[in-house]
Amino acid sequence: MNKHIDDNCIFCKLANGQIPTNSIYEDDDFKVILDAAPAAKGHAIILPKTHAANLFELPDEYGEKIFAIAKKCGKAIKETYDYDGLNVLQNNGEAAGQTVFHLHVHLIPRMKDDNIDIKWAQGECADGEKIAEEIKANLTD
Template sequence: MKDNCIFCKIAAGEIPSYTIYEDDDFKAFMDISPASKGHTILIPKVHADNLFELDETVASKLLPVAARIAKALKAELHCEGLNLLQNNGEIAGQTVFHFHMHIIPRYEVDKVVVKWVEDKYEGEPLDQLSEKIKKHL
């Protein structure tokens, strides 16, 4: 637990939350500034600033929990779609530096915008770039 981390405090129960799921590793709660009805935040209870620091064992358990929550949201809210959003680093839009995933139900009439402008990559050839990246795996 990190002393000044709001999500660590929520995970520990020091700050109340509208919890919809909790187990030994994770806690999921309603976002108090939601992008849409049912917007949920899923956090690991063990602190990691971002995906780069997240333990692989914890990471391997994350998506099944997110899928379970997504199915519950769809069953209750009848949303037409869903976004899983996870930002890493300030440049990527991360504002709370405890790994977390947004589970955002989508509706035809919502005001959620998750888009980017398609562009052409004009750097080194992709075969060369992919080989360089593989060296780190």
């Protein structure tokens, strides 16, 4: 796959071995490292070795591999620490909580009553049919 590296991006440096990491998985296109400020023991992040600020900039061929890697690494973390659940989390843009603008996917092991708060207030979807039609009108390949 084509690889673009941003010399000013800390996650590009981590993913491509310019800065030492605690890596749990690596292939030609991705590196999975333990988060330096983990929410829980075993919290890891999946880093593409190509620079993309967010999901919308990530080449499709990279996007197709991310969930397979999340499954593989999430399963290994579960076998190691026997957690109760796993958040697979990816933020796009500052308003969504993204703080490093290199796409990354968090694998956060969860235990019942662990007090990690990844929740939102649930609203209502009163105009569901209209909203669905509006979004469908903007779908592209």
